Amino acid sequence: MDLVKPIPRPSPTTRPFWDGLNERKVQIQRCDGCDSWVFYPRTRCPSCLSDLLIWREVSGQGVLYTYTLARQPTAPHFADETPQQLAVVELDEGVRMTSTLVNVEPSDIVIGMRLQPYFDQVTDAVTLLRYQPG
Amino acid sequence: MGLRGHAAIVGFAEFKHERKYSGPRLFTVEQWSELTAMALDDAGLQLADVNGIACTDIRESGMFTPATIVEYLGQPVNFAERIDLGGASSVGMVWRAAAAIELGIADVVVCATPALPIPSNPEPRAIDPRRFFQSSSNEWGSPQAEFEIPYGNLAQNCGYAMIAQRYGAEFGYNEEAMAKLVVDQRQNGALNPLAAFYGKPTTAKEVLASKMIADPLRMLEIVMPVAGGGAVVVASREVAERCRHRPVRITGFGEHLTIKTPTYAKDMCVTPVGPASRQAFTMAGLEPGDIDAAEIYDCYTITVLMTLEDAGFCAKGEGQRFIMDSGMTHDGNFPLNTHGGQLGMGQAGAAGGMTQVVEAARQIMGRAEVRQVSACDNVYVSGTGGIMSEQAALILQGG
Ligand SMILES: [Zn+2]
Numbered sequence: 382m383d384l385v386k387p388i389p390r391p392s393p394t395t396r397p398f399w400d401g402l403n404e405r406k407v408q409i410q411r412c413d414g415c416d417s418w419v420f421y422p423r424t425r426c427p428s429c430l431s432d433l434l435i436w437r438e439v440s441g442q443g444v445l446y447t448y449t450l451a452r453q454p455t456a457p458h459f460a461d462e463t464p465q466q467l468a469v470v471e472l473d474e475g476v477r478m479t480s481t482l483v484n485v486e487p488s489d490i491v492i493g494m495r496l497q498p499y500f501d502q503v504t505d506a507v508t509l510l511r512y513q514p515g
Numbered sequence: 516m517g518l519r520g521h522a523a524i525v526g527f528a529e530f531k532h533e534r535k536y537s538g539p540r541l542f543t544v545e546q547w548s549e550l551t552a553m554a555l556d557d558a559g560l561q562l563a564d565v566n567g568i569a570c571t572d573i574r575e576s577g578m579f580t581p582a583t584i585v586e587y588l589g590q591p592v593n594f595a596e597r598i599d600l601g602g603a604s605s606v607g608m609v610w611r612a613a614a615a616i617e618l619g620i621a622d623v624v625v626c627a628t629p630a631l632p633i634p635s636n637p638e639p640r641a642i643d644p645r646r647f648f649q650s651s652s653n654e655w656g657s658p659q660a661e662f663e664i665p666y667g668n669l670a671q672n673c674g675y676a677m678i679a680q681r682y683g684a685e686f687g688y689n690e691e692a693m694a695k696l697v698v699d700q701r702q703n704g705a706l707n708p709l710a711a712f713y714g715k716p717t718t719a720k721e722v723l724a725s726k727m728i729a730d731p732l733r734m735l736e737i738v739m740p741v742a743g744g745g746a747v748v749v750a751s752r753e754v755a756e757r758c759r760h761r762p763v764r765i766t767g768f769g770e771h772l773t774i775k776t777p778t779y780a781k782d783m784c785v786t787p788v789g790p791a792s793r794q795a796f797t798m799a800g801l802e803p804g805d806i807d808a809a810e811i812y813d814c815y816t817i818t819v820l821m822t823l824e825d826a827g828f829c830a831k832g833e834g835q836r837f838i839m840d841s842g843m844t845h846d847g848n849f850p851l852n853t854h855g856g857q858l859g860m861g862q863a864g865a866a867g868g869m870t871q872v873v874e875a876a877r878q879i880m881g882r883a884e885v886r887q888v889s890a891c892d893n894v895y896v897s898g899t900g901g902i903m904s905e906q907a908a909l910i911l912q913g914g
Contacts, residue, residue, distance in 0.1 A: 386665070387647060387653070387660075387664045387665050388665055389660070389661045389662070389665045390655050390660070390661065391661070392655070392656050392661070395661060421658050421661070421662050446681065446783070447677040447678070447680045447681035447684070447783060448677060448680060449673050449676035449677045449680055449729045449730050449732075450727075450729065450730045451667070451672070451673050451676075451728075451729045452726070452727055452728055452729065452730075453672075453728060453729075454667075455648065455667045455668070455669040455670055455672075455673060456647065456648035456667065456669055458667075459667040462667065465667050465673075467666065467667060467668055467673050467677065469677060469681075469777075469778045469783075477778050477779065478662065478778065479662060479663050479666050479668045479776070479778045480666055481666050481667065492680065492681065492684040493684070509665060509666065511666075
């Protein structure tokens, strides 16, 4: 059976992030109240609760904060990715996001390695932000 | 601030933990009745003495859970709490019960976590679309649905594995130490007739040869799902005086919640059990060195390692050496998870954390038989919910 992988369903608040990915751009929020970067997108800043959150384009580059190799699929939908190279990426702006690593062998993965975005258009409407060495 | 130590655990009950359940199937409310009857009987109390309950969710009702249980038991209460802290729920129940008792709004509170299989439904329900392979929320608008699930970051194993991997990058990762932790706990579990691994100790070699599930976590470092469940009765000092066993006073507690997904933790290697434990020790007026036994929530080996450090039993980064240098069986110099922990008992869902509470009471009451820690007066208990995201601690002391 061909399982359809779960895809994000953008909300009015998060839409700019996903729209940006469709245009091969990484956009995250910056708080004008306390000058901090915010991810995931919110209506108010998790540092100061200001609603002055401005979308800014960033390089999307960062480092590998941690990862695991899921030797058993976390759901049957991901069986084709085994072992899943799940990762937490820390962007140069300091925020972290969950992603998966591509274009790298498991044995070459090292925490702290430089990473750059890999835009993976999974449907006509949605692009996922995966990461590759760079 | 805090408890005066006037409330105590006076009785407990525990189902045998089994991988393949051999008993009759019961609905959750029916299991609530069983556990309540067993725990009250253990304490020497009657149903009419009860005027409080603390529960988690039940399979028969999505809401009005406490009222459903109270009606089924047939006993009105002044205090009813439904706790939603995953594996920290049992610890959360006990301190809330103690607080209610010290406030004077209840005298006897039953805290139960039933987790036996329920009868199979002749008309199976559709799968809840809000759940997606053990994720807690796949609803539109849920951050987990949008930023975790599409990447396959699901369930518990990978989250804990990524914490362990980060820990290794910062402090080094010693597989031998993690294996020893499992071996010591399974040795305790092998002596516990209620444990799924009763009579089944393991070796470091076996642990290290077990299948890698999510690097660096191996199969035997991860709890095995089982049927089970347990309960404790918490009572006032006055009630405790007429109960059967040595009262197990609740003298300190703490609870701390930070994140739901570890990706967003400020520092993945600093866990919420730190602040929770500091509050618990301060409240009780004790220090980690005063503890006679530690019953530490152990969904994974990494949880125990980080709790040992963050609760203050050893310095940050020293946990693996501490494990290698300590005897962690019931007769060792640092008795840990003397019932086998959940690595030895098996994990009966969110009831897993109740095994740690029950064992602490058992040890202080002096009822642990072959696993009894000599002169056991002060016990530390921890609970962990989600992925190191919500943690709680108790200090229990003999009365
Ligand atoms: Zn702000």
